[in-house]
Amino acid sequence: MWTVERSISRETGEARPLIRIEKLDVSGVETKPLDDELKAIARAGDYVEVTVPEGRRGLRYVDGQLDVELPAGRHAAFSVVKKVTFATIDLRERVLRGDGPGGHDEGPRDAALNVSATFKVSDAKRLATGRARADEVLYLAVQLSAREAVHRAHARRAARFARRALGAAGRGGARSGPRRSVLDAHRPGP
Numbered sequence: 001m002w003t004v005e006r007s008i009s010r011e012t013g014e015a016r017p018l019i020r021i022e023k024l025d026v027s028g029v030e031t032k033p034l035d036d037e038l039k040a041i042a043r044a045g046d047y048v049e050v051t052v053p054e055g056r057r058g059l060r061y062v063d064g065q066l067d068v069e070l071p072a073g074r075h076a077a078f079s080v081v082k083k084v085t086f087a088t089i090d091l092r093e094r095v096l097r098g099d100g101p102g103g104h105d106e107g108p109r110d111a112a113l114n115v116s117a118t119f120k121v122s123d124a125k126r127l128a129t130g131r132a133r134a135d136e137v138l139y140l141a142v143q144l145s146a147r148e149a150v151h152r153a154h155a156r157r158a159a160r161f162a163r164r165a166l167g168a169a170g171r172g173g174a175r176s177g178p179r180r181s182v183l184d185a186h187r188p189g190p
Contacts, residue, residue: 026078029062033076049076050086057124059087069125089124096138115146 006015022038026046033049034042051074052058058070063082077084097116119138121127127134
């Protein structure tokens with residue numbers, strides 16, 4: 001039987017081992033990213049890694065709890081003793097589009113309102129630990145702001161109408177019927 005335990009380098013003539021043995025401590029969480037050979041022999045689920053692109057933040061969860069916020073780059077962890085997962089949060093500026101309140105039932109001159117909001121996440125940890133979904137909260141805030149803007153516009157238009165109507169009545173205009181106040185000018189009814 002012939003066995004080879006080492007090879008001889010042709011350039012230097014030195015003997016070098018054919019087998020490389022590395023010990024990995026998998027009891028902790030954090031580790032440097034493994035090379036492709038070691039990743040190939042690691043059991044599925046025992047090793048996890050993520051590449052966080054520029055403009056994003058990585059979040060590492062250990063046993064379901066947020067552990068640490070990670071910068072852009074390649075990160076790895078062992079998930080042997082504790083369950084480790086990664087998530088990425090986009091920190092770049094984004095645009096949220098939505099439909100605002102429309103005035104479809106108020107008359108032919110009213111039109112639908114489309115709204116958009118530009119936003120950027122500034123604190124990835126706070127976003128991840130919040131109770132409500134941030135995109136839903138932001139969408140609701142945009143909707144409420146749009147409704148308030150439409151309401152203010154309608155109130156200004158009603159006030160202009162009332163001033164004109166009351167001004168014409170005060171000058172002895174051709175107005176007949178009971179006098180209406182500014183508040184009554186934009187209310188439906190007789």
